[in-house]
Amino acid sequence: MSGVALFRCRSCGHHWQFRRALCPACAEADPEPVEAEGHGTVWSVTVVHRAPTPELDVPSGYGIALVTLDEGARVMARAPTELATGMRVLVHARDGLLFASRA
Amino acid sequence: MAYLTGVGLTAFGKHPGKGPVDLMEEAALDALADSGLPRDAIDGLISGYAMTYPHLMMGAVMCERLGIRPHHAHQAQCGGATGAMAIVLARHLIAAGACRHVLVLGGENRLTGQSRDDSVKALATVGHPEHEVPLGASIPAYYALLAARYLHETGATEAELAELAVLMRRHAMDHPGAQLRKPLTVEDVMASKPVSTPLKFGDCCPISDGGAAVIVSVEPLSKAAIRLAGWGEAHTHQHVSEIPDDLGLGAKIAAAQAFDIAGRTPADMRLLGLYDSFTPTLAIFLEALGFAAPGGAGRAAREGLFAKDGPLPLNLHGGLLSYGHPGVAGFMAHVVEVVRQMRGEAGSRQVADAPLAYCHADGGVLSSHVGFVLERVA
Numbered sequence A: 001m002s003g004v005a006l007f008r009c010r011s012c013g014h015h016w017q018f019r020r021a022l023c024p025a026c027a028e029a030d031p032e033p034v035e036a037e038g039h040g041t042v043w044s045v046t047v048v049h050r051a052p053t054p055e056l057d058v059p060s061g062y063g064i065a066l067v068t069l070d071e072g073a074r075v076m077a078r079a080p081t082e083l084a085t086g087m088r089v090l091v092h093a094r095d096g097l098l099f100a101s102r103a
Numbered sequence B: 001m002a003y004l005t006g007v008g009l010t011a012f013g014k015h016p017g018k019g020p021v022d023l024m025e026e027a028a029l030d031a032l033a034d035s036g037l038p039r040d041a042i043d044g045l046i047s048g049y050a051m052t053y054p055h056l057m058m059g060a061v062m063c064e065r066l067g068i069r070p071h072h073a074h075q076a077q078c079g080g081a082t083g084a085m086a087i088v089l090a091r092h093l094i095a096a097g098a099c100r101h102v103l104v105l106g107g108e109n110r111l112t113g114q115s116r117d118d119s120v121k122a123l124a125t126v127g128h129p130e131h132e133v134p135l136g137a138s139i140p141a142y143y144a145l146l147a148a149r150y151l152h153e154t155g156a157t158e159a160e161l162a163e164l165a166v167l168m169r170r171h172a173m174d175h176p177g178a179q180l181r182k183p184l185t186v187e188d189v190m191a192s193k194p195v196s197t198p199l200k201f202g203d204c205c206p207i208s209d210g211g212a213a214v215i216v217s218v219e220p221l222s223k224a225a226i227r228l229a230g231w232g233e234a235h236t237h238q239h240v241s242e243i244p245d246d247l248g249l250g251a252k253i254a255a256a257q258a259f260d261i262a263g264r265t266p267a268d269m270r271l272l273g274l275y276d277s278f279t280p281t282l283a284i285f286l287e288a289l290g291f292a293a294p295g296g297a298g299r300a301a302r303e304g305l306f307a308k309d310g311p312l313p314l315n316l317h318g319g320l321l322s323y324g325h326p327g328v329a330g331f332m333a334h335v336v337e338v339v340r341q342m343r344g345e346a347g348s349r350q351v352a353d354a355p356l357a358y359c360h361a362d363g364g365v366l367s368s369h370v371g372f373v374l375e376r377v378a
């Protein structure tokens, strides 16, 4: 279980992450909450060296990735610093935050 | 018809002791003097917001400060595109017959009025409160994600992006009001400290204090008339997680409308004022708008395409990357420079001739786009 919460359109099957009343692809109402399998591909990734708050600062920086899940939704996740665009990853939720790791 | 009849600009950098209201007032008086309009001719006012002074009614604050009683006044808020959006909105107020002379204001003491940490933290909140901000993302991190994608898709290099920072610095060195005027090389940018890979310190605009003002009027005044010939907006998303696969999509939609209304094409443009919060922002715009080949913006800059004496001069005051970025006034400085260049009033920075210009800004993370074509008609 990945714990990655998505919404799925009951009409066209489109998947997305952010809460909204209508499907962004076809405008069908009443989307269904689903859990992602967790498999995905890195769309982009960065290593943050200057954190927005001091408590987040770590000497070697931390990774943040945008991952396109196999269901089609794109999600943002914390990532190891060695990830690169195009890599296959697994995304899982922990304490409400998403984390990506190499598949 | 709407014309840009007055422009005002402060130096950007440190203005200790001055708040947003002081900086906007200074720019407003500069623009009024430039237009030759009496203060009481201003019957519309749109002010920007200031993160150092989060007042609910900045428009009314500025009316009180300037001693004017316009038919319309409010505060606009659209991130980095606020000034551009307000100029387009002023045109709509004029077209509707609601106002004749609208004063657009931006100003903030973002550098001296808060700590750098507070500024970075406040700006980070533009991200999604549940799904992005808690990950430790920041504005540079969001743009870094787009920069990394841009480099991956186009095959451009970090050194090529750095060329854009170098170009902005070269232009800023010719403007006494620019915040950063020390010579800069590609090697300097490449050796600068990493902020969020692939962005280094040299790829990022500084935080500044400063103010800017533009007056939009129903008729041309005594100076060379600069007509707002076409305009366009696009609001494709807000959060970077939902950005379209085509990073330049919003810029393309807004520009297509602006060029269509103006009856012009990008090839007609002789001058550019493009938002450049980070080097990839500028590269993505130049390429989306057709001013450079995909992945080719940095190379085109190196080859002199966007230089003062090149065919398509860009951000001749130094842009956000070197003139500075105090929030709403940041992009308004581009507009001030474009107007002065089109009028032939730019002194040592003056380009040969620029009867047509395109200006474009984004707010958020390539989220909200506003572009317009300016045309000299006299």
Ligand SMILES: [Zn+2]
Residues within 6 Å of the ligand: A009, A010, A011, A012, A013, A014, A023, A024, A025, A026, A027, A028
């Ligand atoms: Zn649907």
